[in-house]
Amino acid sequence: QQAEAAPENCAVSVDAPADLPALRAAIEAAAYRISAEALANATRHGRARSCRIVLALAEGALLLEIRDDGIGAPAGNQAGVGITAMRERAEELGGELLVEPGEGGGTRVQARLPLR
Numbered sequence: 001q002q003a004e005a006a007p008e009n010c011a012v013s014v015d016a017p018a019d020l021p022a023l024r025a026a027i028e029a030a031a032y033r034i035s036a037e038a039l040a041n042a043t044r045h046g047r048a049r050s051c052r053i054v055l056a057l058a059e060g061a062l063l064l065e066i067r068d069d070g071i072g073a074p075a076g077n078q079a080g081v082g083i084t085a086m087r088e089r090a091e092e093l094g095g096e097l098l099v100e101p102g103e104g105g106g107t108r109v110q111a112r113l114p115l116r
Contacts, residue, residue, distance in 0.1 A: 010043045010068075016055040023062065027113050030089040031055070031064050034097070037082045038066035038109040046070025046107055057115075061095065064111040072101050086111070 023031075035053055042048035048070030056063045083099055086109065090097040095113040102108040 010039070010048055011050045012039065012053065013050075014053045014055070016053075017057065020055065020057070023115070026093060027062055027115065030093055030095075030113055031062060031111070033089055034064060034086045034109070034111050035066055037086050038068075038107075041082055042066070042068035042070050042107065046072060048106060060115050062113045062115060064109075064113065066109040067102050068106040069102075070106045072105060072107050073099075 039051055039053075042051050046068055048068035051066060051068045054063075054065040054067070086099075087097040090111045090113060093113050095111060097112075098108075098110045100108055100110075
């Protein structure tokens with residue numbers, strides 16, 4: 001759903017398992033908000049033209065990855081309000097969030113959200 005609301009200048013694709021089970025509301029909300037913020041950052045700051053959201057289940061957690069083809073963050077860039085909020089959402093659920101340069105450019109946001 002968030003992919004449909006992405007800015008017109010950014011093509012967004014979503015890769016999710018067909019058999020993704022119903023998730024707790026808190027997990028769904030965190031995944032949605034993290035994805036929304038990552039897409040906003042990618043287009044607003046990174047000037048991304050394409051983004052990919054990947055969802056997977058592994059080891060009792062929802063794994064969420066958002067990759068973009070933007071310019072990435074400048075070296076030494078401090079985490080802003082958006083990245084801090086994404087990290088807090090993951091940690092509130094006992095999970096974790098990693099934001100790093102993508103392979104070949106852009107940015108990769110990875111969140112691990114425990115299912116229980």
